[in-house]
Structure formats: structure tokens, C-alpha cells
Amino acid sequence: xxWRSGLAMVGLSVSLAACDNMANQPKLNPxxxxxxxxxxxxxxxxxxxxxxxxxxxxxSPPPVTMALLVRGQQRFNIYCSPCHSRxxxxxxxxxxxxxxxxxxxxxxxxxxxxxxxxxDVITHGYGAMYSYADRVEPxxxxxxxxxxxxxxxxxxxxxxxxxxxxxGGLQ
Amino acid sequence: MAVxxxxxxxxxxxxxxxxxxxxxxxxxxxxxVPLMGYNTQERFAPVQPVPFSHKHHVSGxxxxxxxxxxxxxxxxxxxxxxxxxxxxxxxxxxxxxxxxAPDRQSLAKDVPIRWxxxxxxxxxxxxxxxxxxxxxxxxxxxHGPIGDMAMTWKASTLxxxxxxxxxxxxxxxxxxxxxxxNPHWRRSESTPSGQVLMAQYHIKTQNLSDCGICHR
Numbered sequence: 454x455x456w457r458s459g460l461a462m463v464g465l466s467v468s469l470a471a472c473d474n475m476a477n478q479p480k481l482n483p484x485x486x487x488x489x490x491x492x493x494x495x496x497x498x499x500x501x502x503x504x505x506x507x508x509x510x511x512x513s514p515p516p517v518t519m520a521l522l523v524r525g526q527q528r529f530n531i532y533c534s535p536c537h538s539r540x541x542x543x544x545x546x547x548x549x550x551x552x553x554x555x556x557x558x559x560x561x562x563x564x565x566x567x568x569x570x571x572x573d574v575i576t577h578g579y580g581a582m583y584s585y586a587d588r589v590e591p592x593x594x595x596x597x598x599x600x601x602x603x604x605x606x607x608x609x610x611x612x613x614x615x616x617x618x619x620x621g622g623l624q
Numbered sequence: 625m626a627v628x629x630x631x632x633x634x635x636x637x638x639x640x641x642x643x644x645x646x647x648x649x650x651x652x653x654x655x656x657v658p659l660m661g662y663n664t665q666e667r668f669a670p671v672q673p674v675p676f677s678h679k680h681h682v683s684g685x686x687x688x689x690x691x692x693x694x695x696x697x698x699x700x701x702x703x704x705x706x707x708x709x710x711x712x713x714x715x716x717x718x719x720x721x722x723x724x725a726p727d728r729q730s731l732a733k734d735v736p737i738r739w740x741x742x743x744x745x746x747x748x749x750x751x752x753x754x755x756x757x758x759x760x761x762x763x764x765x766x767h768g769p770i771g772d773m774a775m776t777w778k779a780s781t782l783x784x785x786x787x788x789x790x791x792x793x794x795x796x797x798x799x800x801x802x803x804x805x806n807p808h809w810r811r812s813e814s815t816p817s818g819q820v821l822m823a824q825y826h827i828k829t830q831n832l833s834d835c836g837i838c839h840r
Contacts, residue, residue: 475746475747475748476746476747476748477746477747478747478748480747482747483700483701484704530688531688531690531691532691535685535686535687535691535713546685546686546687547685547713547717550685550717551716551717552713552716552717553716581715581716582712583708583711583712583715587694587706587708588691588694588709
């Protein structure tokens, strides 16, 4: 009798130690399908619905501020510069590795192009370029457009365009 | 009646043997085995459906972490790139590479690639990437030399003691906010000291090791 209860105790303690339910709770983690779900990947939104945080109308262009340009520069360098290069001339690293050459922002055509064109290309893609709608938020798209305008302006700027007190480092 | 029975020597030897082995194996089991890489999976690179190289994409091509891990600044989850993110470039570059076949099938069949998890936390830990990014903890603080990993290997134990080592003394692990995503950043002479950065990020250590910071 005693060795049996001893064995049962050992068995119980081993099974208790192995059962770490707190580590795997009945809740959904990102990228997990509901337990026993019959749904197949990918879980797609129901047709004719929008995500809760999706804006119904595209935001209008915000006023251009220094903060917007800084944000635009950061987002541009993350998402656009691999192909368009940090200068906007389209000689980015991925282009050097064989991606089709995108048009340079510094071309006369794109200097004359309306702001909405850049916004729409980020949203829907163009030619070989995929849509960036899932990576760049609508507000950030306008920030990037503003920064592209800054790149265009800086490419043809002369020293006299720079405020007098900032010229020192450029000369 | 003798004090020691005929099997006393046997019992004595057995007791000494048990004590000796216990003295070695119990401390080993408590302090050494749990810290072995075999257990923590540290330095272990699981097999992935596509042999993605951070070294090539980050250090070689200079792609920012956030190009693929888009939600790392705004969400608890860093975000795994969808097949479309891979295909942004690979629809034009390396289009016939055999190692990218799972990517192309995933796109054609509309079935996501199921990557093997490298860093797994138990469900009772509520880790949030975004707050660590916002407070100046660089990617490489936890993910090691991720920009130089050909195959992604686990660079930290994820033990609570490891979390607490930083939560109790965050200063040496902070960096300026523009260097958070730089995989090769090193503290230099001109880097603001940890204390300055602590003040800058408004990091207060008095409740940073409270249970409720990570457990709900």
C-alpha cells in the first residue's frame, strides 16, 4: 500500500510540474488562431467592413511644419530610401541590386506633379512599386510628401537659400 | 544484539554515495542546468521556412528594422512582415531563387508563411515592444547582434532575472532615441551618460521592478 501511494505521489508531482497552464492561457495572442477554429489562414476582414481604426476619408494635407518634415524624413528613410535613395534620385541600394529604376523626384515632371500624386502612389503603388498602405499611416504619407518636396527644393538650392547663420557648416 | 547489523557497511556506503551524488547533482540541477543553452535555447537558431538573413538585409543592404517590423513603435507586438512585404522587392529581385519558393507559393495561394518563433514568452508576461523603443532601449539590447545574424538565433534567456537586471538598473542599457534601431551602435565619448538619458526619457526606477509592470 505504502509504495503504491508513494508512486502515486511521485506521479502526481511530476504531472503537476509538467502542467504549466499559466504559461499557455486560453487567450488569443497575436498571429494565433482561436482554439479549435475552423477558419483558415489568413483571417480576412468580412467583406464590406472596415477596421475599427481605419479612417473613412483620407486625411487632408496637414500644414507643413518642421516637426512634419522631421517625421517625413524619418519615414522616408525607412520605407522609401531603399529604392529611391536618401537623395530621391532613385539610385537606392535595392535598385543597385537589380530593382527597376524608379523615376527621380528631381525630374521636372515630378517637380510639377501635384502632392496628391505622391500620396496616391504610396497608397496604391505604381508600376513595380507595391502599395505601402499597410506600412505607412495616412498622416505619415503626407509627411513623406512634404519631405519629398524638401528634397526637390534642396537639390536645386544655392548657398543664398540657406539662412545666414547656418551657412558656416556648408562652406 | 550487535549495534551494527551485517549490512551496516552496505547502508553506510549507499548513504555516502547518495549524499555525494546529491551534493553534486542537486546544485547542478538548480543552478547550472536551467542556465545551459540547451534549456534556454540561447544561441539556438531554429530552422525557418525561408532562410532569411538579417545580416544580408540589415548590414548588407541597410534596410531599417521598421521596414518589415512595422508596428514595433506603436504596439506590443513588433509585427512579422506579410508575404507582400517580402515581395515588395522579391517580385523583381531574385525572382527565381529556390530558397524563396515558399514566398512565391504563399503569395500565389494567399496563405501566410508560418515562421518558427525564436523568442517566446509565457502568457503571464505582458511584454510591450513600443514602450521599450520609446524609452531608448535599442533592438540589440535584447536581440543581440541581430544585424549580423545570418540565421536568427535567440540572444537572451528571457528569464525573469534577466528582465529584472535591466529593470533594476536601466541606465547602462539606454541610448539616444535616434540610435535605437542602429544595430551597430556603441557607446562613445560623446554619448550622453545613462543618468542623463534616464532623466530625458523620464524613467523612474522606483516602480520599474513592481510585479504589475510585467504581470497583470
